[in-house]
Amino acid sequence: MIPPTGGPADELAAVVALRELADRLEDAAVEKAMRQGWSWSQVAEGLGVTRQAVHKKHLHRLIAAGVELRRRNG
Amino acid sequence: MLSRAIDEASARRSTTVEAEHLLLALATDEGLIAAKVLADAGLTHDAIEAALDQERAESLAAAGIGPVDESRLAATPRQVRPGWGPSVKEAILRGKKPVISDGRHRPSETELLIGILQANLGTVPRMLAIAGIDRGDLIERARQA
Numbered sequence: 001m002i003p004p005t006g007g008p009a010d011e012l013a014a015v016v017a018l019r020e021l022a023d024r025l026e027d028a029a030v031e032k033a034m035r036q037g038w039s040w041s042q043v044a045e046g047l048g049v050t051r052q053a054v055h056k057k058h059l060h061r062l063i064a065a066g067v068e069l070r071r072r073n074g
Numbered sequence: 075m076l077s078r079a080i081d082e083a084s085a086r087r088s089t090t091v092e093a094e095h096l097l098l099a100l101a102t103d104e105g106l107i108a109a110k111v112l113a114d115a116g117l118t119h120d121a122i123e124a125a126l127d128q129e130r131a132e133s134l135a136a137a138g139i140g141p142v143d144e145s146r147l148a149a150t151p152r153q154v155r156p157g158w159g160p161s162v163k164e165a166i167l168r169g170k171k172p173v174i175s176d177g178r179h180r181p182s183e184t185e186l187l188i189g190i191l192q193a194n195l196g197t198v199p200r201m202l203a204i205a206g207i208d209r210g211d212l213i214e215r216a217r218q219a
Contacts, residue, residue, distance in 0.1 A: 013200055014137035017130045021142065027149035038090035044135055065150035 031056050039070045048062060075099055075183065090159035093198050096166075098122055100187055107219045108187040115212055122201075129201040139168075143166040161197065165190040188216050200212045 003009065026047070033043050044051040062069060078097045078099035083091040100108045112118070117125075131141060169182070169189030186198040193199055202209050 001194055003203070004202045009132065009200070010136040013129075013133035013197070014139075016197070017133035018137055018139070020088070020130070021134065021139070021147075022090060024147045024149065025142075027087075027152065028147050031149050059142050060153040061111060061150050064153055 034062055034067050034069060054071060078102065081130060084151060087151065089156055091156050091162050092159040093161040094126055095167045096162050097190050097198060100183055106183045108183040111187065111216045111219050114124060115207055122140055125201045129204050129211040132204060161193065162208065166195060168192050184216055184219060
C-alpha cells in the first residue's frame, strides 16, 4: 500500500493545496480590486482571463457583498 | 447528514464537498456512534478542523509555500453551492457497500465513517497520519462499535 504522506503523495497534495489557495486568493483579490473601483475588464486583464469569465464567476458574490460595481462595459 | 457536509464545505470555503467535510459533519452530531468513535480517538469537530489546517499547511510547505496571512484571504463567500467532489462520492459508495461484510447491522452513519476512513490516499488519510492517528485501528473501532 502506498503511504499517504511522503514522496509523490506530498507533491500531489501540494497541488491540491495550491489550487485551493489560488481559489481563495482570487476571490479576495477580485473583491479588493472591485471595491477600489477597478472595472471588470481591468480585473480580467489582471487575471489573464476573459471579462465574461470573471463576470460569470464573481458577479453574484460581489452583489451579495454590496460592492458598488462599475458597468460591465466600463 | 449530506446537507450538513455541504455546510461544512461552504464554511471551509471549498468549491467542492469532499470526504473531510462529511467527516466533520459526522463529528458534529454527538448523538451518533460515529461521532463517539471519533471523539474517543481525540477527533472532535474542532480537532479535525485543526488537523485539516495542519495537513494543508504541510502540503503547501512541500511546494515551498509558507503560511499565508488569513486576512489576505478574506472574501465574501461564493454564492453557488459546492458540488460533490470525487472523494466524498467514493466514501459514500464504500459506506453503502462495506468492503468486509460480517453480517452485522450498523447504523448507516457508522458505515459512512468506515467508508471515509478506508481511503488510502488523499486529504483524510494524510490528515490522520499527520495527526498521529492509527487509521487501521480507528476503522476497527468503528466496526466494533
